[in-house]
Amino acid sequence: MREWFSDADHLTWVLLALHVILGAIAVAYISARRRPATAIAWMLTIIFIPYVGVVAFLLVGFSRLPKSRRDKQQFVNELILERTEGFDQLSHKDEWPQGLAGLVTLNSTLGALPMVGGNDVELLPDYHGSIAAMAAEIDRAENYVHVEFYILVHDDVTRPFFDALARAVARGVNVRVLSDHLASLMNPGRKETLARLSDMGAEYHAMLPLRPWKGRWQRVDLRNHRKLLVVDGQVGFTGSQNLVHESYNKKKNIARGLRWHELMMRIHGPAVRELDAVFVTDWFSETDVLLELDTSAVVLDPASHRVDAQVVPSGPSFENDNNLKLFVAMIHQATERVSITSPYFVPEDSVLLAIITAAGRGLSVELFVSEIGDQAMVYHAQRSYYEALLRAGVKIYLYKAPEVLHSKHFSIDSDVAVIGSSNMDVRSFSLNMEISVLIHSEMFVQELRVIEDGYRANSRELELADWVKRPVMEKFWDSAARLTSNLQ
Secondary structure, three states, rough: OOHHHHHHHHHHHHHHHHHHHHHHHHHHHHHHOOOOHHHHHHHHHHHOOOOHHHHHHHHOOOOOHHHHHHHHHHHHHHHHHHHHOOOOOOOOOOHOOOHHHHHHHHHHHHHOOOOOOOOEEEEEEEEHHHHHHHHHHHHOOOOOOEEEEOOOOOOOOOHHHHHHHHHHHHHOOOOEEEEEEEHHHHOOOOHHHHHHHHHHOEEEEEEEEEHHOOOOOOOOOOEEEEEEEOOOOOEEEOOOOEEOOOOOOHHHHHHHOOEOOOOOEEOOOOOHHHEEEEEHHHHHHHOOOOOOOOOOOOOOOOOOOOOOEEEEEOOOOOOHHHHHOOOOOOHHHHHOEEEOOOOOOOOOHHHHHHHHHHOOOOEEEEEEEOOOOHHHHHHHHOOOHHHHHHHHEEEEEEEOOOOOOOOOOOOOOOOEEEEOOOOHHHHHHHHHEEEEEEEOOHHHHHHHHHHHHHHOOOEEEEEEEHHHHOOHHHHHHEEEEHHHOOOO
């Protein structure tokens, strides 16, 4: 054996055989149930850097959470649907545009909750104002407060929120809090935040904790990116904003003068139960404790301004990319206008094609993104798509520095919109647990248009003639970053 392996030719053939075997495994296994672009990116990585590529795939190549967590998601959804009489009532079904019924059915089929009427919705575009609004509702709590935010930090800006939680606990209100484990580790103030929650008596749990020594392990970058607050099942908040100072308390952000611009939404009505069902599911997943759900009969408020809304949870706890399918279907059904606001815009191929096709159909299509970015790879990757969009006729507005436009919303025509935590990027489609709310309301979309007018006034429109003249090295880094965007 020693003589056989001393022959360099034989060793070369052995290594080549191993390389071929790895390639065959990659073709057979990695391509299964993955989008072609993703599968090709992983196969090329394994073929050209085989051993490093295999290790990388074993660490971050699996984009679904354990089946037990997926089963819990489905169980809670079915529980609230089966036991809640009148949860299928709608406020304005006769006013729905053509195609909306199909979108609602699609969401329900993919695992979301039903569209329900009788809701009052209010947009909250002010960073400090939304925190004050949430604190005010917590001060009215009588039974429970459910808090779930990707990033949750006690600091000078969020202190009113935490103080309201402490007052609620002192009144005997059950305060339950969830935040993402990895996000907590990566942001300043974790110890102080946990100490504040512990001192007040709130019950806290980390979402998707990385604790392999306790059997708690999954792909590192599968994260819970949701932002929601529910008070007594009567009022709920969701949107793009994390509970942290608008600079995220990071020295590099402060040095650059960066401030995050957000959009939250307050909801009164039956859809709040759906927000709470999402929290209950995530609490169940982290603690194995199933909280009580409100399954009393739904009685709709007949007021004409009440709107129909559908909560759409998505992410690796589902078998399908719920938000991806919803966004693509919405763009294809638009007949006049498509408006997209996304801080991280790295579209999956079907989204990109739908946007370009919509512009080609003569629709008014606009995209609001930030002029600067806080994440270099994503920032350069999204820039690589601008030329194709501009050539198709899409208007791109770059929100001026030093503010980072972090709002996440999407509307078509004059009366259908989605607002929530989901970016229009590959990560939000497949790797992050997100929450979105589909709303039918002409008044709501008009209010959203006013906010977009504010974005436009604080943006510069990107022109194709200027964009194609950017420096060669910028084009190189944009293209290089795009190649990595499908490694998921």
